Amino acid sequence: MSAGVAPAPVDAPDAARRIEETARRLVEAGDCAPRPARDPVNEPMINNWTEALGDANPAYPGQAPPAMVQVWTMGGLHGRRAADDPLGAMSAVLDEAGFTSVVATDCAQTYARVLRPGERLAIRSRLTGVAGPKRTALGEGWFVTTVSTWTVDDEPVAEMMFRILKFRPPPPPEPPREVPRPQVNRDTAYFWEGTAVGELRIQRCGGCGALRHPPGPMCPRCGATRPGYVVASGRGEVYSFVVHHHPPLPGRRAPFVVALVELEEGVRVLGELRGVEPGAVRVGLPVEVGLDRIDDELVLPAWRPR
Amino acid sequence: MSRAPAAPPAVGTELPALRLDVTTTFVVSTALATRDFQDVHHDRAAAVARGSQDIFLNILTTTGLVQRCVTDWAGPGAVVRAVSIRLGVPCYAGDELVLGGRVAEVAAGPDGDEVVVGVVGRCSLGDHVTGTVRVVLP
Structure with missing residues (x-):
């Protein structure tokens, strides 16, 4: 097999059982420990965001764009998931079963209040559901849903449901075989x-x-x-x-x-x-x-x- | 161009379309501004190796653009309460993304009119995003 092909799946019912058991354990475990944002809410990052997205709303950067909430707690260029991060643990089990590709499908954010420069956010997440295996246009996969809560001190300020599809990438098409071709004529x-x-x-x-x-x-x-x-x-x-x-x-x-x-x-x-x-x-x-x-x-x- | 802050909008009101030229620079600069360093949003060779035709918009940017489509219309005094989106086809560099909104619900609330706007963002491959934005108008 060529490089880039997903590892051969382990016995499918066995893999499904392991995925479901892991999901049940992670759902029961609930929220992971809060992880603080690298930076407080700040004007330079707001200005970079509004500049890139072309958003001229004069309310910014005195307040942060609400839809920017996830930006404050992104893992960054060299980010690593915490050991108790439920999406990391769930992804590892799905990777092992051959569902190695990922695509985000749904994101629903609610904002309790406006955030202003200087506020320090933290995020905590919990797994709320894993559904599959499902046939999708991208391939067979599992939908993994998490709910994250952002807090300032202990006050919840925003919440997000985030759903991804972890799917098995279809095998790449066989490259055409180059063989010497026969001369076909009226005789042959x-x-x-x-x-x-x-x-x-x-x-x-x-x-x-x-x-x-x-x-x-x-x-x-x-x-x-x-x-x-x-x-x-x-x-x-x-x-x-x-x-x-x-x-x-x-x-x-x-x-x-x-x-x-x-x-x-x-x-x-x-x-x-x-x-x-x-x-x-x-x-x-x-x-x-x-x-x-x-x-x-x-x-x-x-x-x-x- | 934002709306005049007079009467509450009627259900069915169409928002002005937001047209975006999704250049490579746009995809890269928005990915970095949202601190998303996944290679499929800035490295064309890596994106192609993973089966994509080019680099494509990241979800944090799409969420922000759906919000912008509504706040451009609602004006700076509007307070966004929720943005909910579902992704469809990828929006690749070189495409045009056109976001449009339509007022779906209007209700009087303690802080103003609570309005739910349905938003659809289309690119050449089809619907890139469908979603709703809940906003309070002053």
Whole structure:
């Protein structure tokens, strides 16, 4: 797996039970200890805020914008959650279960009174609920709701319900495989149209009925130029093979095996032989065709032991 | 442009739209002004590596802009009691965000008219935010 993919989830019911148990314990534990703001409510930070948001309300900075309340107690550039912070504890358990991404979904703030420069805030938080697992547009996840209270001395001055979605990021799409692509022409189109629909097609002379591969415009036996095809059973034996070590090829990891397979129908077809160690391949090995879907336009035939 | 402080507003009154050019500078400066240092709000390469198309507005800024949409209209004497939002699609750098409000409830209170305004913020991908602001008008 590539980097950035969420760790494989532990057994899902087990993970859900652990998430719910942690949630119950944290809800019962109630408020964490109050954490003081780094700075008192102050005019420079209010001015930075109103400047950035373009808010020209003349009530500021003599009073703080109410919606700025959360700013005073943000953790900052190097912030670390306190050990008893309920969102931190809950997030750790959800991370472990593979719900590693986070997005804020709801925020409801109420303000008991106006705050003015010089006041020193503290915040305390409690977990009020964890709901999931839910299917969302972003992926499967759990909604985590906390309620925080800001105080000045011991007076509650504002409260906030905050809800986040902790979700499992969907796996990134497989990168397209770069492989050498076949030249498709009027002689060979039937073959690649066949692999696209899961058929291994063998050219058959429209004159004498002889089978031949690789395809060509004229029958080497009777000279007719009216080729058709039959669908092969896909079963055969290794007639000959090479183990490719070098040079490197796009879309392949060396060493790999290229086998010439004699089909039950009597013609021989080349393809990669997969699903067997190179050292274990031998002439006469019974194989069958499998299909290696490269992308929407190309399906390569490949052999596998049967 | 704020409203004239005369009669209480009628339910259904539309607020003036707040149009914002969400430049990279806007996303970064508002993220830092709200002390939100998550890389997805200032580092484009990190945001793309996490599956986003660009850096995007942080929730503290969206909350502040929803409030601003209402206070620009309500004027400096208004007291904001609550801002409640739900986020929809992300608002990426390079987009335009248009916030609009509509008076949903009006009730006489001890300190003035208590007004609830429904706010919707739209960007090119759809609704970025829906929410309500509860405000007391003097």
